[in-house]
Amino acid sequence: MLILPRLLRILFVVLRFGLDDLVLSSINHPLARRMLHVLRLGRTPRGPRGQRLRQALEALGPIFVKFGQVLSTRRDLIPADMADELSLLQDRVPPFPSAQAAALIEAALGKPPQELFAQFETDPVASASIAQVHFAVMHDGREVAVKVLRPGMLDVIEKDLALLRIAARVLERLGPDGRRLKPREVVAEFDKYLHDELDLVREASNCSQLRRNFGPESGRDGMLIVPEVIWELTTSTVFTMQRMYGIPVSRIDRLREAGVDIAALARSGVEIFFTQVFTDGFFHADMHPGNIYVSDSPSTLGRYIALDFGIVGSLSEFDKNYLAQNFLAFFRRDYRRVAQLHIESGWVPRDTREEELEGAVRAVCEPYFDRPLAEISLGQVLLRLFQTSRRFNVEIQPQLVLLQKTLLNVEGMGRQLDPELDLWKTAKPHLESWMKKRMGFDGLRESLARESARWSQLLPAVPRLLHDRLARPDLSAEMLEETRRLRLAREQGNRLLAALTAVLAVSLAVALWAMDKY
Numbered sequence: 001m002l003i004l005p006r007l008l009r010i011l012f013v014v015l016r017f018g019l020d021d022l023v024l025s026s027i028n029h030p031l032a033r034r035m036l037h038v039l040r041l042g043r044t045p046r047g048p049r050g051q052r053l054r055q056a057l058e059a060l061g062p063i064f065v066k067f068g069q070v071l072s073t074r075r076d077l078i079p080a081d082m083a084d085e086l087s088l089l090q091d092r093v094p095p096f097p098s099a100q101a102a103a104l105i106e107a108a109l110g111k112p113p114q115e116l117f118a119q120f121e122t123d124p125v126a127s128a129s130i131a132q133v134h135f136a137v138m139h140d141g142r143e144v145a146v147k148v149l150r151p152g153m154l155d156v157i158e159k160d161l162a163l164l165r166i167a168a169r170v171l172e173r174l175g176p177d178g179r180r181l182k183p184r185e186v187v188a189e190f191d192k193y194l195h196d197e198l199d200l201v202r203e204a205s206n207c208s209q210l211r212r213n214f215g216p217e218s219g220r221d222g223m224l225i226v227p228e229v230i231w232e233l234t235t236s237t238v239f240t241m242q243r244m245y246g247i248p249v250s251r252i253d254r255l256r257e258a259g260v261d262i263a264a265l266a267r268s269g270v271e272i273f274f275t276q277v278f279t280d281g282f283f284h285a286d287m288h289p290g291n292i293y294v295s296d297s298p299s300t301l302g303r304y305i306a307l308d309f310g311i312v313g314s315l316s317e318f319d320k321n322y323l324a325q326n327f328l329a330f331f332r333r334d335y336r337r338v339a340q341l342h343i344e345s346g347w348v349p350r351d352t353r354e355e356e357l358e359g360a361v362r363a364v365c366e367p368y369f370d371r372p373l374a375e376i377s378l379g380q381v382l383l384r385l386f387q388t389s390r391r392f393n394v395e396i397q398p399q400l401v402l403l404q405k406t407l408l409n410v411e412g413m414g415r416q417l418d419p420e421l422d423l424w425k426t427a428k429p430h431l432e433s434w435m436k437k438r439m440g441f442d443g444l445r446e447s448l449a450r451e452s453a454r455w456s457q458l459l460p461a462v463p464r465l466l467h468d469r470l471a472r473p474d475l476s477a478e479m480l481e482e483t484r485r486l487r488l489a490r491e492q493g494n495r496l497l498a499a500l501t502a503v504l505a506v507s508l509a510v511a512l513w514a515m516d517k518y
Contacts, residue, residue: 007163010060017056018046050085057086062093062129063160063194070190095127101134101148108235113146116233120146129153130197130310135243143243144230149200157194161187197310200239204229206309207241213280224272225295225305246293246305249413258296265294265302266418270426272304273410277403278320278434285313285402287409289416313402318345323403324431330381331428335362348392357392 013019046052057068071078072086101124106112113120119137125145126133130153134146168183196202211226212218225244233240247254255262269292276283284291284306293305315323322345329337339357342348348357364384414421 006159010163013056013059017052017059019053019056048081048085050079050082053082054085054089057089063157065089066129066194067164067190070193071186093127093129095124095132096150098122098124098134100151101132104148104151105146105238108238109233117144117146130194131200131239136240138230142230144233144240145227145243146233147200147203147239147241149198149237153198157198161191161194164190193311199236201234201236203309204231204234204239204241206312209282210276210284210306210309210312213276213282220275222303223268223275225300225303227305227307244293244305244307245297246295248289249292249294249304250289250416252417255294258301260294260296260302263418263421265304266414266421267426268302269304269410269414269417270421270423271430273407274427274430277315278324278431281315281317281320283313283315283403283406284309285406286311287406287413289413292413311402313406315403319400323400324435327427327431328435330365331431333365335365338365342392352392360391 047055054068057064068086068089072083072089078086102113102120102122105116109116113134113136117136118139118141121135124132124134129150131147131149134148136144136146138144164187165184168187171183207226208229210224211228214220214224214226227242227244230240230242247258247260249255249265252262255265273283273287286308287306291306291308293307295301295303295305322341326338326341329335329341335358336354338361339354342357342361343350343352343354365381368381411423414423
């Protein structure tokens with residue numbers, strides 16, 4: 001019964017913004033048309049459908065706003081106009097009381113903030129649906145940011161997720177468009193994202209991994225700044241990290257005033273992204289301007305600063321190889337190779353005609369090569385490839401959808417900094433270098449180095465295992481004889497069964513004849 005008021009509120013918002021039109025208008029059935037007419041009560045929906053959907057999600061609160069943000073990344077499932085509008089959703093909500101934040105910190109860390117820190121700012125610097133952030137200074141002088149999970153979020157999330165699951169099942173049964181959107185899969189994906197974000201230890205571990213990937217030992221410490229995790233002050237509900245200073249990447253005027261090379265900054269963002277994807281197979285998957293700053297410190301001027309590590313993506317060696325080869329084949333207009341890669345990956349049925357898939361890929365890719373390079377969107381090309389693949393029953397992997405969403409973010413951010421950014425020119429050498437390193441002698445040497453520890457344990461045992469195998473008595477003759485006996489026994493059993501069947505058939509015929517006779 002506790003869900004009923006929330007359900008009524010959702011239904012009211014659905015009718016208020018005409019979202020019923022999004023579902024029922026696509027069903028070509030007289031009953032659906034009559035129901036739509038009754039629900040509308042003579043009103044006409046105002047505004048584009050994407051705008052009405054965005055406004056409805058904003059009216060329903062932070063969890064639905066976050067759902068809309070996740071939905072905006074599934075451009076392989078929803079129309080482009082709706083995805084563009086949902087990408088405008090802002091995850092900003094009023095902060096919860098500072099006294100409550102202090103109580104949560106004390107419950108998580110065992111002491112009040114006044115004892116844990118030399119200075120703690122009670123007013124939060126940022127507040128979102130999942131958590132809010134306070135600045136503080138530790139007793140050793142280090143400046144930190146303390147992220148505190150919003151109280152009671154798990155109950156709110158579970159109730160709204162229950163309603164979303166119900167809505168997904170209803171939508172899926174309403175018609176082919178509902179099934180095509182795969183609403184239950186989208187809600188399941190949203191469920192995973194939300195529960196991952198509710199565990200701040202997971203976010204802290206993501207931050208720590210990314211910091212290590214771009215640390216001094218990686219040789220890439222000049223590319224990206226990642227805050228240090230203060231593990232002794234981090235739990236599942238409180239995340240304490242090094243405080244970062246910089247300029248939001250969207251403030252181009254301030255970046256220029258600080259002396260940052262804007263064109264170099266745009267190229268660097270693309271290089272960082274491809275390094276994360278193809279070198280590490282681990283990438284920051286929420287790289288919108290609100291989470292990316294640029295250092296204005298003289299010693300690190302122009303270096304990117306990453307924040308908010310709740311959503312990350314990871315790729316296997318298979319995924320990385322598949323993507324790199326796809327991109328390079330596209331750069332070279334080798335559409336047959338793109339089709340072959342789709343089939344070899346196993347994501348397209350094996351009986352797919354290669355030349356048919358090649359023609360579909362050519363229809364997607366070829367128009368882009370008639371445009372100036374600065375106008376080509378690599379993210380849009382990848383999106384179109386995914387959409388085309390769906391016609392051939394491809395199962396698009398979730399990690400690739402997350403990658404496509406991040407690539408769109410990176411590309412949009414780069415073009416905002418430098419409208420003439422040539423993403424192809426920046427990306428192609430990196431991909432070619434990675435493939436050469438992977439396929440050439442260097443790649444072989446690295447693979448042998450990785451496997452050396454395992455082989456160093458196995459190799460000493462090889463002579464003993466070989467001796468044991470050679471000293472084992474040869475049982476092949478006995479096995480052949482046993483196989484022959486089993487075959488003979490089976491044949492005898494088959495003959496006996498045939499004889500019994502014949503006897504039963506004759507007996508049955510005699511019995512029927514006798515009954516008919518008498």
